[in-house]
Amino acid sequence: xxxxxxxxxxxxxxxxxxxxxxxxYSLVYSILxxxxxxxxxxxxxxxxxxxFLISTNLMPPLLAIFIAMxxxxxxxxxxxxxxxRPIRAKGGKSLYYIIASLGxxxxxxxxxxxxxxxxxxxxxxxxxxxxxxFLGLRISILDLACAGIAIFFLILLEFFLKRTKMxxxxxxxxxxxxxxxxxxxxVNFLLSIVxxxxxxxxxxxxxxxxxxxxxxxxxxxxTTKAFIGAILGGLGSLPGAIIGSVCLGVIEACxxxxxxxxxxxxxxxxxxxxxxxxxPNGIMGVYVDDKV
Amino acid sequence: xxxxxxxSVLTLxxxxxxxxxxxxxLTGFTGLFSFGxxxxxxxxxxxxxxxxxxxxxxxxxxxxxxxxAACLVSGIMYPTLRLxxxxxxxxxxxxxxxxxxxxxxxxxxxxxxxxxxxxxxxxKWPEALLVAVIALVLMRNIIRSRFGRTLIAIREDKxxxxxxxxxxxxxxxxxxxxxxxxxxxxxxxxxFFMTYLQPSMFDVAxxxxxxxxxxxxxxxxLSGSVIAAVILTSxxxxxxxxxxxxxxxxxxxxxxxxxxxxxxxxxxxxLSFGFLRRFARKxxxxxxxxxxxxxxxxxxx
Amino acid sequence: xxxxxxxxxxxxxxxxxxxxxxxxxxKGELIGLIGPNGAGKTTVFNLMTGIIKPTSGSVRLEGRDIxxxxxxxxxxxxxxxTFQNLRLLKTVSALQNVVTAVQRDYNYSFxxxxxxxxxxxHQEAAAKAKAQEYLxxxxxxxxxxxxxxxxxxxLQRKLEIARALALSPKVLLLxxxxxxxxxDESLELMNLIESLRKKYNLTILLIEHHMELVxxxxxxxxxxxxxxxxxxxxxxxxxxxxxxxxxxxxLDEEEDEREAIS
Numbered sequence: 001x002x003x004x005x006x007x008x009x010x011x012x013x014x015x016x017x018x019x020x021x022x023x024x025y026s027l028v029y030s031i032l033x034x035x036x037x038x039x040x041x042x043x044x045x046x047x048x049x050x051x052f053l054i055s056t057n058l059m060p061p062l063l064a065i066f067i068a069m070x071x072x073x074x075x076x077x078x079x080x081x082x083x084x085r086p087i088r089a090k091g092g093k094s095l096y097y098i099i100a101s102l103g104x105x106x107x108x109x110x111x112x113x114x115x116x117x118x119x120x121x122x123x124x125x126x127x128x129x130x131x132x133x134f135l136g137l138r139i140s141i142l143d144l145a146c147a148g149i150a151i152f153f154l155i156l157l158e159f160f161l162k163r164t165k166m167x168x169x170x171x172x173x174x175x176x177x178x179x180x181x182x183x184x185x186x187v188n189f190l191l192s193i194v195x196x197x198x199x200x201x202x203x204x205x206x207x208x209x210x211x212x213x214x215x216x217x218x219x220x221x222x223t224t225k226a227f228i229g230a231i232l233g234g235l236g237s238l239p240g241a242i243i244g245s246v247c248l249g250v251i252e253a254c255x256x257x258x259x260x261x262x263x264x265x266x267x268x269x270x271x272x273x274x275x276x277x278x279x280p281n282g283i284m285g286v287y288v289d290d291k292v
Numbered sequence: 293x294x295x296x297x298x299x300s301v302l303t304l305x306x307x308x309x310x311x312x313x314x315x316x317x318l319t320g321f322t323g324l325f326s327f328g329x330x331x332x333x334x335x336x337x338x339x340x341x342x343x344x345x346x347x348x349x350x351x352x353x354x355x356x357x358x359x360x361a362a363c364l365v366s367g368i369m370y371p372t373l374r375l376x377x378x379x380x381x382x383x384x385x386x387x388x389x390x391x392x393x394x395x396x397x398x399x400x401x402x403x404x405x406x407x408x409x410x411x412x413x414x415x416k417w418p419e420a421l422l423v424a425v426i427a428l429v430l431m432r433n434i435i436r437s438r439f440g441r442t443l444i445a446i447r448e449d450k451x452x453x454x455x456x457x458x459x460x461x462x463x464x465x466x467x468x469x470x471x472x473x474x475x476x477x478x479x480x481x482x483x484f485f486m487t488y489l490q491p492s493m494f495d496v497a498x499x500x501x502x503x504x505x506x507x508x509x510x511x512x513x514l515s516g517s518v519i520a521a522v523i524l525t526s527x528x529x530x531x532x533x534x535x536x537x538x539x540x541x542x543x544x545x546x547x548x549x550x551x552x553x554x555x556x557x558x559x560x561x562x563l564s565f566g567f568l569r570r571f572a573r574k575x576x577x578x579x580x581x582x583x584x585x586x587x588x589x590x591x592x593x
Numbered sequence: 594x595x596x597x598x599x600x601x602x603x604x605x606x607x608x609x610x611x612x613x614x615x616x617x618x619x620k621g622e623l624i625g626l627i628g629p630n631g632a633g634k635t636t637v638f639n640l641m642t643g644i645i646k647p648t649s650g651s652v653r654l655e656g657r658d659i660x661x662x663x664x665x666x667x668x669x670x671x672x673x674x675t676f677q678n679l680r681l682l683k684t685v686s687a688l689q690n691v692v693t694a695v696q697r698d699y700n701y702s703f704x705x706x707x708x709x710x711x712x713x714x715h716q717e718a719a720a721k722a723k724a725q726e727y728l729x730x731x732x733x734x735x736x737x738x739x740x741x742x743x744x745x746x747x748l749q750r751k752l753e754i755a756r757a758l759a760l761s762p763k764v765l766l767l768x769x770x771x772x773x774x775x776x777d778e779s780l781e782l783m784n785l786i787e788s789l790r791k792k793y794n795l796t797i798l799l800i801e802h803h804m805e806l807v808x809x810x811x812x813x814x815x816x817x818x819x820x821x822x823x824x825x826x827x828x829x830x831x832x833x834x835x836x837x838x839x840x841x842x843x844l845d846e847e848e849d850e851r852e853a854i855s
Contacts, residue, residue, distance in 0.1 A: 035378050086551050093554075094377055095325055099507055100550045102327065106500055107543025114536045224385075231382065266393040272386040277371040280379055430707055437706035437713070438696040438720075445682055445693050452680035455642065456694045456760065457668040512684070560684050 006137050007253040013143035015249020016150035017212070020205040021226035022233070022241035023154065024198035030174035030236040031194060032088075034097035035227070038079055039202055040220025041108035046072035046203025047210040047219055048112065051121050061126050069203040076199025077192050079104060085188070105220065112217040121215040146208050153204060154242065157197065161238075170194060174236070225252070228272045234282030243283055299417045300485075301529045306420035307481045308521045310427045312505045314474020316517040319506045321435060322467040323447030324373070325381045327499045328388030329475050332362040334395055334494035336476025337483040338402055341411055344484075351414045355423070355480045362476025363469050373464045388499050395491035402491070409488035415481045423481060427474060432514060434470070443467055444512070475502075497539055504546040509557050516558030594656065595620045595796055596672070596764045601640055601650035603633075603820075610636045611820045614650070616798075618764065623790060623797045625811035627804075627831075629841060633820040634800045635677055638766050641798075642674050643667035654763070669697070671763030675753040675770055677800070681741045687752050688737040691724035694759035698723075727755040730792075731785065747778050751785070758789065767799045771806055779803045783810055808832065816840070 021043065028036045050068035054061050083104060087096045131140040161167035173180040173190055181187045202223075209219055226245055233244025248268065256264040275282065311333060318324050336358030343349045343357060372383040395402045402408055434440055442463050445453040450460055483489055501524065509520030524545070528538040549556060594617055601614040611633045618624055626634050639645045641652050643664040651660045659667055682690050699716040706713055728734050731751040736744060741752060750770055757765055770786070771779040783806045790797060801807045807814060808828040816823040816831060818840045824831060831837055 033378075035382060083547060083551055087554075090554065095323075096550050096554050098325065098378060098381055099503070100547050102500060103504070103543045103546030103550065105543070106497070107540055107547060110537070110539035110543060114540055224389075227382070228386075231379075235379075262397055266390060266397065269386045269390040269393065273368075273372075273383060273390065276375060276379055276383045276386070280375050433707050433709060437717070438699065438701070439703065439706055441689065441693045441696060444685060448682040448684065449680045451644065451664075452676070452682065454644070454664040455668050455674055455676075455680075456756070457665050457697050459663075459665050 003257065004254070005135075007257045008250055009137055009139055010143070010257075011250030011253035012246060013147050013249070014212075014253065015229070015246035016147040017205055017208055018222075018226040018229045018245035018249050019242040020150045020153060020201050020208075021223050022230040022245040023157065023238055024201040025223070025227060026230045026233075026236055026238055026241035027170075027174075027194060028198050029230070030238070031170070031177060031191070032084070032092070032097065033236075034094045035101070035235075036198075037098065037101040038083075038104040038108070039101075039198065039227075040105050040223040041079075042072045042076045042199040042202035043206035043209070043223055044108065044112060044217065044220045045075045045199075046206030047215045048116070048121075048206075049203075050207040051123055051210055051215045054124055054126075065204070065207050068207055069200050072203025072206065073196040073199035076195040076202070080191055080195040085191075109217050109220055116217075118217055121210075123211045123215065126211060142212060146212055149204065149208055153201060157201070157238075160197075166190075166193060225268060228268055228275075231272065231280075232275055232282055234284030234286040236286050237282070237284040240282055240284035240286065247283075301526055303415060303417045303420040303485055304529070305522055305525045306417070306424035307415070307478050307485060308502075308505070308525045309424045309518055310481065311475045311478035311502055312509075312517045312521040313427050313431050313514065314471040314478070315502050316506045316509075316511075316514060317431060317434070317443070317474075318467045318471040319503065320511045320513065320517065321440060321447060322443040322464055323377075323511075324464060324467070325377060325503065326384035326471075327381055327496065327503060328384030328386070328391075329471065329502050330494040330496070330498035331384075331388035331391035332366065332472040332475035333479030333482065333498065334391050334491065335362040335365055336479030337489055337494070338395060338398075338408065338479075339476070340480030341408055341483045341489055342401065345408075345410045351419075351484065355477055358480030358483075359473040359476035362479070363473040366465075366469050366472035369468060370461075370465050373461055373468070385496065385499070388494075388496065392491045392495055395494075403489070405491060407488050407490040411484050411487045411489075413487055414484040420481060420485070423477065427477070428514070428518065431474075435514065439463075439466070447512075500546070501542060504542050504549075507556055508545055508549050510559050510561070511556055512560035513556070513558035513562055515562045516556055520557060594618075595654070596641070596798075597653050598637070598641055599651050599653070601637070601647050601652065603636055603640055603645065604648050609820055611640065611647075614640075614817075614820075614822060616815060618796055618798060620796050621794060622813065623786075623799065623811055625807040625814040626798060626800045626817060627802070627807055627814060627841075628817035628823070632817040634817055635768055636820075637817070638674060638768055638798075638800065642672055642766065668760065671761075672766065673757040673760040673762035673764070674766035675750075675757050675768055677768040677772060679749055679753060681749060681752060681756075683740070683742040685741060686738050687728060687733055687741050687744065688721065688724055690741050690752060691727050691756050691759045692720055694756045695724045695727070696720050697760065724759060727759050728752075730758075730789070731755045747774055750774070750782075754785075754789075758793065762795070764796045764798065767797060767801075769800050769802065771801060771803050774803075776805070779806050782806070786810065 021039065025036060025039045046068045049071045050065050053059065053064035053067055083100050084097060087100060127141050127145055131138045132144070161171060169180065169185045169190055173185060173187070177187065206219065209222060225248060229245030229248040230241040231244065232248055233240030233242065251271065252264055252268060255267045315326065315329050318326060339361040340354035340358035343354045344351065369383065369387060372380050396405050398404055442458050445456065445458060446460055446463055453460055505520040505524050506517050508524065510516030524542065528541065596618040598614055598616045601611055602609070603611045614637055626637065628634055640647050643659065643662050643666065647660065651658055653659065654670055654672065659670060682693065699720045701713045701716045725734065725737060728737055731754055733748055733751055733755060736748065741749065744752065754770060771782050774782065786797070787810055789795060799807070799811065812827065813825065814828060814831045815825045816837050823840060824834045824837050
């Protein structure tokens with residue numbers, strides 16, 4: 001039984017990181033109604049930038065991480081400005097956004113492979129490899145830090161969305177972008193901020209994942225898991241993204257431990273297909289049908 | 293004369309043409325984007341390979357059987373057709389990845405990640421070219437018929453299509469099934485070109501290659517898809533040293549095409565004498581205008 | 594009794610778009626559905642063609658309950674409609690737009706199409722010829738090969754009518770066919786609708802804002818306001834109905850009074 005709880009802990013840890021990724025992704029979806037596959041590039045950007053900055057030993061690690069977040073946030077804003085805004089100007093067909101985002105993700109991931117190399121890079125150890133013993137369970141400091149960082153930023157985001165003017169504007173835009181713009185919201189500026197946030201969150205998730213595992217170009221494929229978590233929770237809903245991601249993390253951990261680690265990824269994709277067939281609006285029940 | 297290397301590139305081009313042509317029916321003409329069609333290629337490839345190696349069935353039988361297998365499996369995707377476009381694309385991605393993972397875990401049947409080999413090189417350029425031509429002619433016949441018109445109507449306006457008596461879901465599935473068949477056949481051809489198979493050959497990157505060919509060539513243009521397949525297959529081969537940059541190139545082409553000219557190379561037009569004539573006329577008139585500007589600095593006559 | 598709606602209601606979340614709508618259309622009638630913007634007229638159309646499902650109530654065609662049928666089935670049974678905001682197949686030629694509708698009557702098999710059998714050739718030619726006929730009738734004969742989104746607006750509206758006609762409908766629902774047209778064009782359209790009605794013995798339900806069009810050709814008029822039927826009758830009765838005047842023209846009346854006083 002304790003192994004079961006142990007897996008729950010593991011699942012919560014990775015799930016909270018998925019949640020960080022999923023929330024940024026769901027945020028973009030809630031406003032522009034498209035699946036931003038380029039999100040994985042923001043993550044990779046953060047992971048590699050953090051790695052290189054920390055490796056140079058020129059600055060305290062926390063500063064390096066913060067800069068990495070800024071870089072990935074800035075990168076996200078750049079993508080929005082030069083890839084998505086022109087599409088929006090031409091009518092913003094959802095399909096075009098998806099294709100562009102996929103192109104960016106492929107371009108970027110392979111660019112990293114070609115230009116920097118596919119080798120695994122290990123973050124210098126920043127945290128002790130110890131574990132806390134709690135009620136018979138071992139919780140590593142690393143996992144605790146991952147979960148802690150994720151929760152910290154999610155709370156920050158919640159505060160931003162609920163307590164600031166900009167946050168309110170974003171929530172309005174998520175409801176209906178056209179109406180929000182008609183009410184005086186500067187949509188271009190708002191989208192830049194949204195992507196900045198999404199990039200931020202993906203960046204910190206990238207750093208965290210880089211520390212937890214290692215840094216490699218395909219790290220972005222973990223965002224696929226986060227996407228599935230977001231869909232499981234209900235695409236476009238932020239609480240849904242968190243709930244779905246955490247659930248997915250736990251399911252993953254349990255599958256790997258109790259069934260087979262080979263089948264872990266397969267189960268995750270099967271969950272995706274099952275959700276899409278039987279309950280596409282996810283746990284939170286968002287509206288998915290085409291408008292008439 | 294023509295080197296055997298160039299002939300093998302031609303063979304690969306023909307294989308890709310079959311797959312891209314099939315996908316263009318679904319994406320270009322019906323308007324459904326898929327990131328999982330490499331899964332259908334995989335099913336076709338492994339089915340054909342297994343039937344040949346373990347059951348001694350002949351080449352020309354296993355090709356359509358591979359297509360059929362892919363076609364049948366596409367039935368799983370039927371419930372996802374009613375979802376919004378995004379969701380279907382994601383479901384297709386999930387499907388493609390699931391197929392890859394299943395093949396990875398196929399044990400002795402598929403050889404798993406180690407691979408499945410033992411196929412002779414039966415897909416040479418004459419066979420590949422023949423299949424590609426047949427595939428194109430049949431697709432053209434489908435598109436220029438009531439079936440094609442129905443699909444185009446669905447792409448243009450689903451509500452209008454319904455009000456014309458078109459069963460949208462069933463027709464979308466028809467397009468999916470046909471595209472799966474085509475990709476299955478292409479996969480089968482591929483198995484006898486590479487002579488061995490690994491699940492990783494049919495991953496998201498492959499799906500994206502197919503989708504980007506359709507987009508790049510022009511959504512709604514069969515000749516565009518063919519031209520794109522030719523270009524996007526041969527360029528990496530021609531520039532061999534840049535092999536590792538192949539996918540970088542694909543990604544960039546995809547983004548640039550969508551941002552700058554979303555309708556792709558050919559838009560919805562087909563390559564024909566009429567098209568070439570109009571195109572030539574346009575170039576000539578542009579040339580005339582610029583020469584007029586230089587000779588009449590004040591403009592006008 | 595050809596086409597009828599019985600106690601149709603539709604609520605979207607908290608909003609009641611249509612409440613207890615009743616309508617009976619007999620064969621050959623030309624009925625007008627009018628009402629201020631947002632009254633629910635298009636929603637009624639959507640309900641009666643199966644595009645959306647009612648919260649309660651039923652729709653019958655020739656006595657048969659079609660309420661639960663999907664839109665494409667309703668269309669196949671003989672209900673055709675045009676759309677307020679035009680839903681043409683934009684990148685396709687005018688002729689192909691109509692052929693896509695008319696092809697329902699030409700059902701050669703998939704294999705026929707693949708192998709280009711004589712049956713295929715004959716049916717395709719016949720379908721094209723029939724479609725051309727419909728284009729000629731609405732005055733679009735010359736523009737057959739033009740891309741439908743390149744046509745002037747008025748002609749696009751006519752194209753949609755041609756497309757609906759090509760479905761050989763038992764009932765034709767026209768949603769603001771004269772929207773965006775000037776008085777001359779509206780008059781021309783009015784005459785066209787009348788002549789089509791005679792030629793094809795059509796039964797028509799018409800939503801319109803152009804009062805001259807409605808009062809001119811409709812035998813019976815139904816007024817909708819806030820999703821409910823306000824009044825029903827012929828054009829004289831409707832024009833002299835107090836409630837209708839208030840609902841529709843109330844604002845103008847008050848303004849006239851104020852002007853008169855000052």
